[in-house]
Amino acid sequence: MKDRDPERSLIVPLRLLERGQLRWSVTVRASDLAEADTDDDLRIADVELPLNSDVRVELSLELISGGVSAVGRITAGWRGPCARCWTPLDGGICASVREVFAAEPCEGEQYLLHPEHADLAPMVREAILLELPIEAIACPHPDPCPNLPPDLASAYDDSGHDDPAGAADPRWRPLEALRRRQAESP
Template sequence: MNRRDPERSLSVPLRLLERGPITWSATVPAADLAEADDGDRLRIADVEVPSDSEVDVELTLELISGGLSAAGHITAGWRGPCARCWIPLDGQACANVREVFAATPREGEQYRLHPEHADLAPMVREAILLELPIEAIACPYPDPCPNHPPDLDQATDEHAHDDPAEQPDPRWAPLEALRRGQAESP
C-alpha cells in the first residue's frame, strides 16, 4: 500500500500497517521539526535548514516483533556561509535511515512507539542534523575568489614573502627557552 501526500504529517497511524508494509511519503515544513521546548531550529554551527524550507521523507514502514521498522531516505536543503568569503551557499542533506521504534525503547538505540501511532519527527530531525556539514564549507570559486575582500588579499600578500624561519611562532617560545636552558647546563 502506498501513501503519497505532500501535506502528510510525520505521525503515522499504526492501523495502516495491519495489512503489511507501506511506503510513507511526506513533505513537511522544516519549522515543524523544531524542538517544541526551546524552539531550536535545524542548525549545526553556521549551517541550518531554513525554517521556511521543506523536508522530504520517503520511508518503508513495517510492523515487526516488538515494534516498527522504518527504512528509507530523508532530504532537506541547507544554507551556510563559505569558509573563505562568507557568501551564503546552499546544499542538500540526504540521510539514509534504518531505525526501530518500540513501546519501551532502549536509550539511544530506538525511538518511542506510541500505542496508536508512530511519531517520525524525532528520527527525521536527528537524521537531518547528522547530515549537515560541521566543518567549513569549501568555496565554490577558484582562487582568487571574486567575493574575497581585496584588502584581505593585500594583507596576505605582504606576509607571503616573509621567511618563516626568520619569524618563529611565538607559541613555541617557552619550549625554545627550555631547550636553550638545557643546552647551557653542564
C-alpha cells in the first residue's frame, strides 16, 4: 500500500477504529476509482462520471462482529447527452450505502476487509455505477426541443409525445383530461 494523503484516500487504516466507530469524510477524484488493470471507465451507456470530477464520500464506519459496517452517502456529478438532441447535460447522484466489509466476504454481499485496512474504492465505484441514469435523459428545453433537426422536430406534437402520424393515441385521452381538470382547478 503506497502512502496516500488521508484527506483524499479511500484506504481506511483499521487502527483508526480502535474506539469502535469512525466518521470518514473524504473527497477524491473520480480517476482514483478507475480500475488500473482494465480500460473500464465510470460509464453506463452514454452517461459518464468525468475522471477529473470530484466524488464526495461521507461514511460512518463501525466495528461489528466479523468485520466493519459502512453506512453513509456518496455524491458525484455525471455528464451525458440529451436523448433527443444530444445537447451535453450535467447532473448529480447521491447514493446511500449500507455495506459490510469482512475478512472472508460472501461474494456479492460483502467487501474484502484487509488485515490492516478497508479499501472503500470498490464499494464507492459500484454505488456510483448503480446510481448513474440508464434511461433516456431529456434536456430541459421545452417541447419540441429547439436543438432537434427539423425532420425530427416534426415527429413531436405539442405535448412532446412521439406522434409522427399527427393524431394522439386515444388511450392517453383520459389522462390528458385529468391533467387539464387539475390545471384548471384552484
